[in-house]
Amino acid sequence: MAGADPHHDVQPSQVRHRVVIVGAGFGGLAVARALGNSAIDVTVIDRRNHNLFQPLLYQVATAALSPADISEPIRRTLGRFRNIDVKLAEVTGVDPTAKVVKLGDGAEIGYDRLVLATGSDYNYFGHDEWRAWAPGLKTIHEARLIRQRLLLAFEKAELSQDPEEKKALLTSVIIGGGPTGVEMAGAIAELGRFMITRDFRKLEPDHLRVILIEAGPRILAAFPENLTRWARSSLEKAGVEVMTNVPVEDVRRGEIVAGGKVIRTGCVIWGAGVKASPAANWLGIEGGPASRIKVNPDLSIPELPDIYAIGDTSAAFGEDGKLLPALAQVAKQQGEYLGNALRHEILEGKKPAPFRFHNRGNTAVIGRNAAIFDFGRWTLKGRLAWLLWALIHVYLLVNFEKRLLVSIQWIWRYLTRQRGARIIDENAAAAIPSSTERTET
Amino acid sequence: MAGADPHHDVQPSQVRHRVVIVGAGFGGLAVARALGNSAIDVTVIDRRNHNLFQPLLYQVATAALSPADISEPIRRTLGRFRNIDVKLAEVTGVDPTAKVVKLGDGAEIGYDRLVLATGSDYNYFGHDEWRAWAPGLKTIHEARLIRQRLLLAFEKAELSQDPEEKKALLTSVIIGGGPTGVEMAGAIAELGRFMITRDFRKLEPDHLRVILIEAGPRILAAFPENLTRWARSSLEKAGVEVMTNVPVEDVRRGEIVAGGKVIRTGCVIWGAGVKASPAANWLGIEGGPASRIKVNPDLSIPELPDIYAIGDTSAAFGEDGKLLPALAQVAKQQGEYLGNALRHEILEGKKPAPFRFHNRGNTAVIGRNAAIFDFGRWTLKGRLAWLLWALIHVYLLVNFEKRLLVSIQWIWRYLTRQRGARIIDENAAAAIPSSTERTET
Numbered sequence: 001m002a003g004a005d006p007h008h009d010v011q012p013s014q015v016r017h018r019v020v021i022v023g024a025g026f027g028g029l030a031v032a033r034a035l036g037n038s039a040i041d042v043t044v045i046d047r048r049n050h051n052l053f054q055p056l057l058y059q060v061a062t063a064a065l066s067p068a069d070i071s072e073p074i075r076r077t078l079g080r081f082r083n084i085d086v087k088l089a090e091v092t093g094v095d096p097t098a099k100v101v102k103l104g105d106g107a108e109i110g111y112d113r114l115v116l117a118t119g120s121d122y123n124y125f126g127h128d129e130w131r132a133w134a135p136g137l138k139t140i141h142e143a144r145l146i147r148q149r150l151l152l153a154f155e156k157a158e159l160s161q162d163p164e165e166k167k168a169l170l171t172s173v174i175i176g177g178g179p180t181g182v183e184m185a186g187a188i189a190e191l192g193r194f195m196i197t198r199d200f201r202k203l204e205p206d207h208l209r210v211i212l213i214e215a216g217p218r219i220l221a222a223f224p225e226n227l228t229r230w231a232r233s234s235l236e237k238a239g240v241e242v243m244t245n246v247p248v249e250d251v252r253r254g255e256i257v258a259g260g261k262v263i264r265t266g267c268v269i270w271g272a273g274v275k276a277s278p279a280a281n282w283l284g285i286e287g288g289p290a291s292r293i294k295v296n297p298d299l300s301i302p303e304l305p306d307i308y309a310i311g312d313t314s315a316a317f318g319e320d321g322k323l324l325p326a327l328a329q330v331a332k333q334q335g336e337y338l339g340n341a342l343r344h345e346i347l348e349g350k351k352p353a354p355f356r357f358h359n360r361g362n363t364a365v366i367g368r369n370a371a372i373f374d375f376g377r378w379t380l381k382g383r384l385a386w387l388l389w390a391l392i393h394v395y396l397l398v399n400f401e402k403r404l405l406v407s408i409q410w411i412w413r414y415l416t417r418q419r420g421a422r423i424i425d426e427n428a429a430a431a432i433p434s435s436t437e438r439t440e441t
Numbered sequence: 442m443a444g445a446d447p448h449h450d451v452q453p454s455q456v457r458h459r460v461v462i463v464g465a466g467f468g469g470l471a472v473a474r475a476l477g478n479s480a481i482d483v484t485v486i487d488r489r490n491h492n493l494f495q496p497l498l499y500q501v502a503t504a505a506l507s508p509a510d511i512s513e514p515i516r517r518t519l520g521r522f523r524n525i526d527v528k529l530a531e532v533t534g535v536d537p538t539a540k541v542v543k544l545g546d547g548a549e550i551g552y553d554r555l556v557l558a559t560g561s562d563y564n565y566f567g568h569d570e571w572r573a574w575a576p577g578l579k580t581i582h583e584a585r586l587i588r589q590r591l592l593l594a595f596e597k598a599e600l601s602q603d604p605e606e607k608k609a610l611l612t613s614v615i616i617g618g619g620p621t622g623v624e625m626a627g628a629i630a631e632l633g634r635f636m637i638t639r640d641f642r643k644l645e646p647d648h649l650r651v652i653l654i655e656a657g658p659r660i661l662a663a664f665p666e667n668l669t670r671w672a673r674s675s676l677e678k679a680g681v682e683v684m685t686n687v688p689v690e691d692v693r694r695g696e697i698v699a700g701g702k703v704i705r706t707g708c709v710i711w712g713a714g715v716k717a718s719p720a721a722n723w724l725g726i727e728g729g730p731a732s733r734i735k736v737n738p739d740l741s742i743p744e745l746p747d748i749y750a751i752g753d754t755s756a757a758f759g760e761d762g763k764l765l766p767a768l769a770q771v772a773k774q775q776g777e778y779l780g781n782a783l784r785h786e787i788l789e790g791k792k793p794a795p796f797r798f799h800n801r802g803n804t805a806v807i808g809r810n811a812a813i814f815d816f817g818r819w820t821l822k823g824r825l826a827w828l829l830w831a832l833i834h835v836y837l838l839v840n841f842e843k844r845l846l847v848s849i850q851w852i853w854r855y856l857t858r859q860r861g862a863r864i865i866d867e868n869a870a871a872a873i874p875s876s877t878e879r880t881e882t
Contacts, residue, residue: 049596049865066507068862075640076863085642088596088865105600141866155490155529159546199516201526401853401861405846412842420842421509422517424490424529425582 016041017346020101020111022091022279024051024074027311027331028117034339036081040346043109045101047090049073052140055328055393056406058180060143061269062187063151063419067140069406072398091118094282096304113306113342116279116293117335120312120326123273123290130251134268137180144425146269150188151424153266157207158200168264170196171209173256175248176272177219179364182231184269185212185240186367193239194417210240211265213258215247215272220364220372222325227372230381234370248272274326276313283307288315289323297354299338310334318357329360365389368414457482458787461542461552463532463720465492465515468752468772469558475780477522481787484550486542488531490514493581496769496834497847499621501584502710503628504592504860508581510847513839532559535723537745554747554783557720557734558776561753561767564714564731571692575709578621585866587710591629592865594707598648599641609705611637612650614697616689617713618660620805623672625710626653626681627808634680635858651681652706654699656688656713661805661813663766668813671822675807689713715767717754724748729756730764738795740779751775759798770801806830809855 017040021028024046035042053070060067078084090104100108122136135142150172157169170192174185189210196203212219212235219235219242220228232242243259250257255264273290280287283304288294292315295301299308299316311331316324324330334355341352363385365371371386373379380388390410397403409420458481462469465487476483494511501508519525531545541549563577576583591613598610611633615626630651637644653660653676660676660683661669673683684700691698696705714731721728724745729735733756736742740749740757752772757765765771775796782793804826806812812827814820821829831851838844850861 049592049863066509066862067864068507071864073640073863075636076859079640087600089600107600140864151490159528159530159548195516199514199520401849401859404849405861408842408845408849416842418517418842420846421507422490422514423508423512423581 017112018043018110019113019115019342019346020045020109021115021117022046022101023117023119023311023313024048024077024086025054025117025119025311025331026328027119027313027335028115029074029077030332030335031115031117031310031339031342032078032081032084034336035083035343036078037083038343038347040083040343042081042084043087043111044074044078044084045087045089045091045103045109046074047088048139049075049088050140051077051398053397054138055396057137057140057143058183058187060140060421061137061146061150061184062191063147063422064187064191064413065406065409066421067143069402069409070397071140072402077398091282094307096283096307099306111306113346114308115338116282116307116309116313117311117331118277118279118313119331120274120276120290122270123275124270125273127251130270133253134175134251134256134270136270137184146267147421148424149267150191151422154192154195154200154203155424157266158202164264166203167207167209168254169266170203170207171211171263171265172267172269173211173213173258173263173265174269174271175213175251175256175258176270177212177214177216177221177242177244178271179220181212181214181269181271182219182235182364182366184271185210185242186235186238186365186370188267189235189239190367190417191419194419195422208239211263212240212242213246213248214242214244217245219244222362223364223372223374224379227374227379227381231364231366231370231372234366238367238370274312279309279313290315290326292323298341298352299334299355308338310338316355316357324357325362327362330357333357363389363392458553459484459551460554460556460783460787461486461550462556462558463487463542464558464560464752464754465489465518465527466495466558466560466752466772467769468560468754468776469556470515470518471773471776472556472558472751472780472783473519473522473525475777476525476784477519478524479784479788481524481784483522483525484528484552485515485519485525486528486530486532486544486550487515488529489580490516490529491581492518492839494838495579496837498578498581498584499624499628501581501862502578502587502591502625503632504588504863505628505632505854506847506850507862508584510843510850511838512581513843518839532723535748537724537748540747552747554787555749556779557723557748557750557754558752558772559718559720559754561715561717561731563711564716565711566714568692571711574692574694575616575697575711577711578625587708588862589865590708591632592863595633595636595641595644596865598707599643605705607644608648608650609695610707611644611648612652612704612706613708613710614652614654614699614704614706615710615712616654616692616697616699617711618653618655618657618662618683618685619712620661622653622655622710622712623660623676623805623807625712626651626683627676627679627806627811629708630676630680631808631858632860635860636863649680652704653681653683654687654689655683655685658686660685663803664805664813664815665820668815668820668822672805672807672811672813675811679808679811715753720750720754731756731767733764739782739793740775740796749779751779757796757798765798766803768803771798774798804830804833 020043050071056070059065093102153169157166192208246259248258276292293309295314312326344350361375369383371389372381491512497511500506534543594610598607633649687700689699717733734750736755753767785791802816810824812830813822
């Protein structure tokens with residue numbers, strides 16, 4: 001039986017409560033940690049073996065960091081808690097009546113309480129066929145795919161004899177002006193200019209185009225307008241063309257259509273629209289805004305009191321009545337709250353106070369010496385914001401080794417402008433046809 | 442035209458000699474460097490964009506290092522030489538009469554002198570279908586594939602309810618007792634034991650089996666017998682079962698047949714037999730031993746005086762009349778020799794002295810505190826050899842950043858036994874069926 005575990009150092013006669021957590025992102029891990037080494041059996045299920053520090057994933061996609069610098073095996077993070085069991089498995093459904101989670105291989109895991117922390121995915125607004133040409137940036141696989149396409153486009157441009165094709169290959173398009181889109185645009189502009197001036201013989205810096213397309217009236221819409229304006233002008237100084245109020249109409253092999261115009265391109269990245277992963281479907285309930293699940297003030301799901309949703313999966317509201325954003329800090333605070341609440345409730349019978357979000361500040365980085373911070377009451381921009389951004393992100397990494405490795409790479413990059421991970425996966429040459437055609441991996 | 446390059450800071454009227462180098466491994470890069478910033482046009486063609494420090498690739502396969510720690514873009518290495526042009530392309534043939542190299546996309550590159558430095562591949566002795574189940578360790582792609590299979594086998598074993606299947610999944614088989622096989626076996630034993638005791642709840646250390654299979658009478662046959670004996674007993678102490686005089690008869694899904702016995706396994710690695718890549722076929726000539734190309738004392742190919750072969754591609758002989766081994770130091774020395782020889786010959790008309798190999802010592806590492814060195818006149822084994830091995834390999838890395846990053850990771854690992862890169866690529870769970878069946882990527 002799934003529940004039996006000979007290694008637990010408790011009396012087998014004692015009936016223990018079982019909490020199952022689906023998803024080991026910021027939220028799920030925080031719940032698990034708060035329940036660590038308690039008299040509660042915890043099972044964490046994830047379809048990946050690692051937790052990913054998503055805020056720095058764009059640096060993997062732009063060849064600045066390695067995947068291992070920002071990911072950590074879930075088992076390693078939770079290994080010291082003897083009451084926590086980790087399963088690498090795909091969840092395919094939930095039966096709230098039988099109180100079981102169904103796995104891809106047909107197995108079922110029983111629960112007393114279930115926490116859904118499955119995160120979010122990009123929203124292609126009904127055009128899922130665009131994903132093949134415009135991957136989002138959610139997993140290591142996608143980051144590597146983007147890195148490969150980007151670097152390969154430069155290699156193909158170097159080989160091309162056709163000036164128009166050269167220009168098309170050196171044009172990168174980022175769709176969506178949120179923090180990820182802005183970070184990618186800034187990083188690609190820096191990387192591209194550096195590679196062209198230093199490493200390529202047959203490319204000209206003025207052939208490089210980086211285009212950031214936003215359907216709404218401004219980029220970084222979650223930030224105050226003065227920060228947005230500054231961010232836009234910083235991006236433009238770095239050579240990024242920012243297009244606002246421009247909807248994307250089509251994404252095809254080697255080109256996109258936006259605002260009625262066809263733009264030929266060597267690399268497209270999707271960063272627009274976020275929707276919750278299919279937890280609402282598992283439960284057979286209606287999703288709220290962006291298919292996120294509506295929750296009670298204690299993060300339980302209405303009508304399903306033993307099931308909870310946190311992070312990007314849930315639609316919780318702040319004290320101002322606004323929907324809480326899909327940010328790591330929200331997921332983490334909700335996870336800590338819920339883990340402690342469950343512990344007190346299960347072991348001591350205490351009812352929890354409602355969850356309250358404490359805004360730690362919102363940030364986006366544009367490039368070298370350029371970032372913005374919004375702390376609500378005050379804001380920060382420029383070099384100081386960039387330094388603060390770097391310090392905070394190094395501090396948030398999971399252990400001393402990763403902090404040291406990332407710091408060294410950042411300092412090295414700051415001094416030399418070199419990026420250490422400019423690797424195209426094997427058989428890259430086999431993927432070089434003479435047109436802008438691209439291959440899937 | 443392929444030869445035209447507007448960036449070269451020389452008079453276009455001047456007719457310059459063109460040297461084409463195929464392959465940017467240790468040998469090819471050494472030739473290029475020796476010709477750097479000379480009045481000779483150099484074109485380096487490789488089907489990968491990076492040079493790989495192969496001696497540490499087994500550490501990528503066993504989750505100790507990241508690919509970027511041991512690879513460097515070829516453009517970055519050669520970027521400072523304005524006379525060197527780098528092309529990411531697949532060579533498909535050579536026409537020695539027309540003096541052109543043919544590329545995969547149909548383009549042709551003319552040469553005055555051609556250097557073939559295409560390295561070697563594993564030899565499956567006519568059983569190429571085994572490769573799918575038993576990848577070799579030559580590229581980053583293969584190292585990642587092995588890492589993924591190894592880690593996935595442990596995850597599957599944790600989920601399995603069948604004790605026989607658990608044992609099968611925790612059995613790793615390494616075929617070939619050369620340095621790579623020995624290094625892999627030692628590293629897998631260390632990694633496996635650490636993961637089972639620390640991170641997995643439902644696995645027992647005595648279920649772990651690491652089997653090293655060698656068809657010949659002893660492992661590490663290139664080393665003196667006393668070192669081999671010591672290495673074998675070190676491996677056995679680390680928990681590796683060493684089988685010598687055992688030929689492998691079949692490799693299939695989930696199992697191998699060796700010495701008449703079927704061994705069920707979760708991960709097979711091929712490290713037996715090396716053959717030169719198909720440069721001999723391009724030239725339409727007969728390959729020598731292990732399909733390596735016979736060369737004159739100046740490394741030119743008999744009957745084809747403007748074509749040279751170095752490194753694993755060539756069959757050169759030492760002063761003792763023995764075939765030079767397929768080692769990085771041979772390739773590097775031949776590359777340096779040939780680059781200088783070509784420079785002097787082309788620019789000054791000087792005939793080169795024959796190539797002479799200087800043995801810098803041969804080494805293999807078994808694991809923590811255990812390595813062997815053979816310097817010809819004297820040998821070294823144990824902790825001191827291991828320290829020397831580590832120092833030399835850090836020193837041989839391409840730049841200060843990589844030296845620092847690798848040193849930190851090694852020191853961290855030495856102190857904590859943790860390995861930083863235990864990442865299974867995405868959608869790993871989709872690759873978990875309930876049997877020992879495996880999926881290809």
